[in-house]
Amino acid sequence: MSPLLPSDPPMAWLDAVKWSADGLVPAIAQDAASGRVLMQAWMDRDALARTAATGEAHYWSRSRGRQWRKGESSGHVQKVREMRLDCDGDAVLLVVEQVGGISCHTGREHCFFRRLEDGRWVDVEPVLKDPRTIYGDD
Amino acid sequence: MSPLLPSDPPMAWLDAVKWSADGLVPAIAQDAASGRVLMQAWMDRDALARTAATGEAHYWSRSRGRQWRKGESSGHVQKVREMRLDCDGDAVLLVVEQVGGISCHTGREHCFFRRLEDGRWVDVEPVLKDPRTIYGDD
Numbered sequence: 001m002s003p004l005l006p007s008d009p010p011m012a013w014l015d016a017v018k019w020s021a022d023g024l025v026p027a028i029a030q031d032a033a034s035g036r037v038l039m040q041a042w043m044d045r046d047a048l049a050r051t052a053a054t055g056e057a058h059y060w061s062r063s064r065g066r067q068w069r070k071g072e073s074s075g076h077v078q079k080v081r082e083m084r085l086d087c088d089g090d091a092v093l094l095v096v097e098q099v100g101g102i103s104c105h106t107g108r109e110h111c112f113f114r115r116l117e118d119g120r121w122v123d124v125e126p127v128l129k130d131p132r133t134i135y136g137d138d
Numbered sequence: 139m140s141p142l143l144p145s146d147p148p149m150a151w152l153d154a155v156k157w158s159a160d161g162l163v164p165a166i167a168q169d170a171a172s173g174r175v176l177m178q179a180w181m182d183r184d185a186l187a188r189t190a191a192t193g194e195a196h197y198w199s200r201s202r203g204r205q206w207r208k209g210e211s212s213g214h215v216q217k218v219r220e221m222r223l224d225c226d227g228d229a230v231l232l233v234v235e236q237v238g239g240i241s242c243h244t245g246r247e248h249c250f251f252r253r254l255e256d257g258r259w260v261d262v263e264p265v266l267k268d269p270r271t272i273y274g275d276d
Contacts, residue, residue: 005257013259026164026178035173040164040229052254084250085259087242091178093250104225112222112231116190119143121151121223 004052004083013052014045018090024060027092029070029103031110032081038103039111041070043092055080057094074134076100107131142190142221151190152183156228162198165230167208167241169248170219176241177249179208181230193218195232212272214238245269 017025023045029038043051047058047067057070057078071077082095104111106127113125155163161183167176181189185196185205195208195216209215220233242249244265251263 004254013254013257016259028166028175028178030175037166037168037175037231040166040224040231052257083254085252085254086178086249087244087246087251088249091249093175093178106225108225111224111226111229113225114223116142116151116221116223119151119190121154 004055004080011049014049016085016089017045017048017092018088019045020090024062025090025092027057027059027094029057029078029094029096029098031103032095032097036110037112038078038096038098038109048092051080051094052083057096070103071099074100074102074105076102076134078103102128102134105131105135107134142193142218149187152187154223154227155183155186155230156226157183158228162200163228163230165195165197165232167195167216167232167234167236169241170233170235174248175250176216176234176236176247186230189218189232190221195234208241209237212238212240212243214240214272216241240266240272243269243273245272 019025024042027043028040031038041059042062044060047060050058057080059068061068077099078096080094080096084093107129108125108127113123114121115124157163162180165181166178169176179197180200182198185198188196195218197206199206215237216234218232218234222231245267246263246265251261252259253262
């Protein structure tokens, strides 16, 4: 059982979130050790509840139309150290331990690897692991 | 002129952003010094362009239905040190210098001041300045 929830969880904390019209809330994952912003994704109510219950980040994939547990294919699980809600209740921040040190599906440490320089987005972070070796060739 | 843009800016970098159906993209502001995630807000295309052109964070307020320059009322301007785009092009990260050390309209350093503890959101950050003294009583 996660220390983030009592043994018989009331759901009032889930009602405090201002869900969008399509039932989602933006969620930001930040690395607990480096402070780096790893990624921004989306959660539905069940993904947020599961994240708190299991201590592992779950998100809602808008492109695939289903919930996913971060790392379910790659092994790059996010162990949640803290969950935070913002002043307006419409954004969630996860402070996580990023297993494997890679959060991006491109094999980079994090997803925000393009920096605006002289009016162009420039890749400024190295690929740490070939995505084909993370996910296989299929 | 901001160093983030050339003197005669091409707009291809704005086209690289995957705008939502309502023309917005989530934007995360992170403090350049502390690494703290300050807030999550939204930008329309013009807000993102102005942010790059002026070096000060501009957002789109969904509740007020208008663009706003962060700090226009409070003086708590965000000076943008870096702008980043994520792998999917659907989230923006601003690394900022937060003038006044307060980014939240509640007078706290940042907006993510509620932490999930034992199934409840608990305020864990101090109010640094009374919002009435920031915005006036009106």
